[in-house]
Structure formats: C-alpha cells, structure tokens
Amino acid sequence: MKAPAGPRLSDRQRLNWLRLIRTPNVGPASFRDLVNRFGSAEAAIEILPELTVSGGARRPARIPSPAEAEAELEAARKAGARFVAIGEPDYPLTLRTMAHPPPLLAMRGEGAVCRLPVVAIVGARNASLAGVKMARTLATGLGEAGYAVVSGLARGIDTASHQGSLATGTIAALAGGLDRPYPPENAGLCDEIVSAGGALVSEMPFGWQPRAQDFPRRNRLVAGMALGLVVVEAAKRSGSLISARLAGEMGRLVFAVPGSPLDPRAAGTNGLLKDGAILVTETADVLTALAPLAGTPAPPAGALEEPPDFSATPPPGEDDRARIVEALGPTPVETDEIIRHTGLHPAQVFMVLLELDLAGRLERHAGGQVSLLFPD
C-alpha cells in the first residue's frame, strides 16, 4: 500500500515537536494547547520558561536542547524507526479520534498497517492454554477479515494475538522506548512483526526502560488505536480491565470472551459481560459488531488543527491567576465552571490553566475536567 499524500512536518518542525513533547509536564493536552495558542511548537518553546514560572514552578521547565532531540532522532534512525506526527499520513487513523492523542508517535515498521481498520486484543499474562488458543484464533480470523490487530506485546494473550495476526498485519504498542521491548524475550517477536509488515509504536523516548506506571499509558494507546477491544482472559482488578474501561470511555466497542465462573482468569471478562460488553465466542461476533464502524469515514488526515485566535484578549494578570488558583481544589471541575465562577475571559482561564499544567500543578481528568495538584 502506497502512503497517501498529506501534510508532513518539516525536519525543523519535527525537531521542535520532539523537544516540546519531551519537556517535563508537557503532555498531549498541554502540547495541543501550546501549539494552538502560540501557533507552533517552536514558538511555544520560546515562551515556555516564562509560562512555567508564571504557573508557580520553582525553576523554568527543562526543555531538551536541539542536540538532545537530534540524538533521539538519530537513535530512532539507527533502530529503523521514525517519528510520525498527528495529521501525517502514517499516523493511526482511529487514534486521532481519542481525547488528547499523542502528537508524536515513534514508529518502527510499515505505516500501511496503521491505515487498516484496527481491532485490539488484550488479556492476561498468565493465560491458560485455552485462552492463548482463543486469542490466536481470533487474531487470525480478524486479520483475514481485513483488520490490523493491535496489542501490548505482553506475555500470554498479547503475544498470542500478535502471533496470530503476523501474516495479516499486527501492531505492538510498547510501554517503553521502541529499543526497550518488554518483556525482553519478545525482542524477537518485535523483529518478526516488522519483517512481516506490521509496526511497533510508542509514545515514550528511545532508551526509556518501562516502569509499572508506564503501562496504563500503553493501554490507552492500544485502546485509542482500535475501533473495538477484545479481552480474552482477565482476572479481577487486572490491567486488561483498565484497557477495557479506557476503551469504553473513548467510545470504542468492548468485547469479552466468557469463561467458567470457577476460573479466576474469567472473572474479569465475565464482569465486563455483566457490564454490557459484547460476548465473543468466535471471530464473527467481533466482525458483526465492528462492520458498521469499519466503514465510518475517518477524520480527514490532512489538516492540522487551526489555532483559535486569542490575539485580541489581554494576557492574565497576577490577580486573575490568584482567583483561578483559589477556585481550584483537589476535586475535578469543568473549565466552564471556572470561567463562570471567576468571570474571566475564556482565553485568560485557558492560559492560566496551561501555565499551571506546565508548572506541574494541574491534573487533567476525563471529560475536560481539571484539579489542582498539591505537593506531597
């Protein structure tokens, strides 16, 4: 499949996107806000030190130097990888429909696989033989039906899902850098995925060794890329259930494979079914439910987001900042409430929240809610 034409970042833009997204306290949400407000990552980088100090940080944000970003670009090239920006042709289509999609994605392998409709298959690491067989069968069936299968490269169900869809196109989302596959024994599987025409993707920097707290972010990526997520085996309170919850919140279809109530590895999937997940015993169950979605026109891959025009609004003053901080607390509130409560212009509230975010003092929640973080 030839990559479709579309806007691409210049080398200079890509370098600055990478510098900005690698800056501490800059996440997908604040990245978007910064580019929207200041027109480019380069302009945002200029103003960032000032903003973080305004937001109450003790010292200005530590923005990676151009040389440091170049070093990561070089590490990617050496690993046969590249960085794909949101809006570029290789960026996974469905991922764009998630709240706060990652602006830049490290990718190794074929971008073409990301333009197929994608379905996620996830589940327990300590899977049963039956679970592994089920995952492999579903992955093969979905692949033959024209879907790319995304999973998290973990042991058990994830590995089986990748193996079952090797021939048709599989995508592994990594919790660490693309050069730090986890578990390490799956390094060979990574090479197989790429050789077979699949892809590896990650939000994290090259060289990043994944920690426990990085996996929810990987799960978010898996759910975000897919039209639907199938959970094959999952114990109570397991990571796969977090993936399912995230998928549900994103409006993805959630599927679960049932199991005996006496099998603890089915407690999670049976629970999902009680909560309304679609029951899966064979590939056709997934295909039937996904069919209407797979034909949904994807958002136009062309345009990057147009920044709103705030040029006529005066910047917030010290008093405005104090009022907004006072209005915030540990309980998440909607931005609209803050605007109503303070009577400030939306652009001013927007700026102060961005400053607080960059200073590491703001937490963003689902549905656009925010709360104040307090030092421990």
Add this chain to the structure above:
Amino acid sequence: MKAPAGPRLSDRQRLNWLRLIRTPNVGPASFRDLVNRFGSAEAAIEILPELTVSGGARRPARIPSPAEAEAELEAARKAGARFVAIGEPDYPLTLRTMAHPPPLLAMRGEGAVCRLPVVAIVGARNASLAGVKMARTLATGLGEAGYAVVSGLARGIDTASHQGSLATGTIAALAGGLDRPYPPENAGLCDEIVSAGGALVSEMPFGWQPRAQDFPRRNRLVAGMALGLVVVEAAKRSGSLISARLAGEMGRLVFAVPGSPLDPRAAGTNGLLKDGAILVTETADVLTALAPLAGTPAPPAGALEEPPDFSATPPPGEDDRARIVEALGPTPVETDEIIRHTGLHPAQVFMVLLELDLAGRLERHAGGQVSLLFPD
C-alpha cells in the same frame, strides 16, 4: 406452612376432571375450553362423544370410565400422592400464569414448597464437575434466599440442583408418572426430596413410562412453575435450550452461566447470553434480577375461571364447519382471522375449533394460533 383456605374440588368433580384430562386429544387448552363452554368437566364428558364426531373423528373419543379414574386415584394414594387442581391452594402459583396450565397436577410431597417463589435450574446430563459444583452452589444460595428450586430430575445439572436445595425446598417435575421416576437411579433422590419437605409433580398418568417425546412437556412444566430459569451447562441443540426458549416465550427471566468457547458444554449457554440471557457467575446475579418479580402479587388463588356466556348463540351448522375447515391449513393462523374471514360468531368458531381439536385434527401454537393437522 399451613395450607391457605381456598376453593377445592369435590371428590366427584376431581374424578371427572381426571377422566376428562385423560381423554385422548384433550389437552390443557381444550380442557379449559370445554369447562368454559359446558360449565363442568362432567357436562363436557356428556357431550364429548358427539363433539368428536362433529369434528370429523372416525369414532367417538375413548373417555376413561369412572372405575379407571378411581384406579388412578387409588394408585396415587398408594404412592402417597394426590391430584391438585388449578385454583386449589397447593397448585403452584406461578404455573397459573403460563398459557394453558395443566388443569390437574399429580403431586407427592408438601404443597407448601409450591407457594414459595420458584426458580428453575436446568442443564446438561453429561455435566462437568465444575458445572455440577456451580449448580449445587446456586441451588443452595437460592434456597437460602427463600426460593424453591425446580428442576427435571435428570442426571447431571438437574440432580445437583435438587441436591443443593434439598434442605430449603426443591421440586422435581417428572416426564412420566410419579411412580416411574426417570432415570430410575434417582428414585432414592425422589424419596429424599419428599422427606425433606419438597415435592414431585407430573402431568402424566400414574404408571406412565416416560418416552423421549414426553420430555418437552416436562420442560414446559419446569419453566412454567418458575419466575426465572437458570441454564448451567448446555451443548448446542440440547433440551435445556428448549426449556430456555419456552421460559422466554412465557415471559420468564432466562439466566445462563458462561463458559469457555472451547468447551462444547458451554456452547448452549454462551449462545443464550448472546441472545440476551442474564449472565450468572454467582447467586446474587439471579437474586438481583428476580427480586422485583418475587414481590409480584400472584394471581388470586381463589376463583376458577368463569365460563363466558354463549347461551344466546346458535350452535354451528354443517356449512359453518365446512367454511372454518376450508379457512384452515397447515400454516398457523389467529382465531380472530378465522372469525373475520368467515364472518361467523366467535362462539361458533370457538366450538368448531374445539370439535376439531377433540377429533385430533387441530394443532395449537404459541400466541393462540391454530393450524389443521393432516393425516400422514
């Protein structure tokens, strides 16, 4: 629990009810129609030979003699059993809400158990150990919560369900006569059920050895007595699925225990779940769904049905019969359609259909539809 007061048949009425229901081609529907039309079983027996000939039977119906019915009453007494008529206090409450409930039920054991709210547990004869354990656990839990558990006395899941609810009250519905338990190895379980305060019920005559074609009728009885029916393990195209279909048609809640898609004994239950059955992994799942129903006031156990007054309507003539038979065919139609199509009085259509039924020429379907039976 003391039996509540309520209307009871006289000995003479009970004898005639038994004679009428044991007459060939008289089923629950035509029994009700006959009693409604002629005021009593005794009056219906008088007129029956004439009706069957009008309906086109080669010879008048063979109505059991009073001596034959006395002999069955005596067999019941010897077996410690009795016949309970619809409307009498021991008649299972929920069974009355079924279409065409059996007018007379042979019962051995305590009528009190039939006045508890009832839940059915059914499933595979060749159950797995896990299935047996699940059935027993559910039966015990539901019994402790105040439900009587009804099942079909079969091997596997049925047996486990009875065993699990022995202490709290269990009801076995038999496919043959109460003195012919099937499988024979469960004769001991029958005695245990009765000793423990449970009950055995059957629609079939004493001495009747159950044949394969008698089991669907037993399944209908199981579903009819219960507010909800739980299927624990069931293969594709198994009898338990017929019970579930019947229960659904009767408006009972249908529950199913999930299992691995690779286990053929879960294919039926997983299929039920896909069709909307309520997923059960623990007793609470059943209790939660049944709670609103268990409080539903049962239909008044007092009044027998009042016969409609057809005295002003002339009886149907030969021409009327011919027109109705002509309007009927092998495809089920509604009685209202026949009335509209023929322009005859509803009472006349009702009588002709009853005659055809008694002559063995009519088949009754769900939703009050009827079709003509043709000789093979």
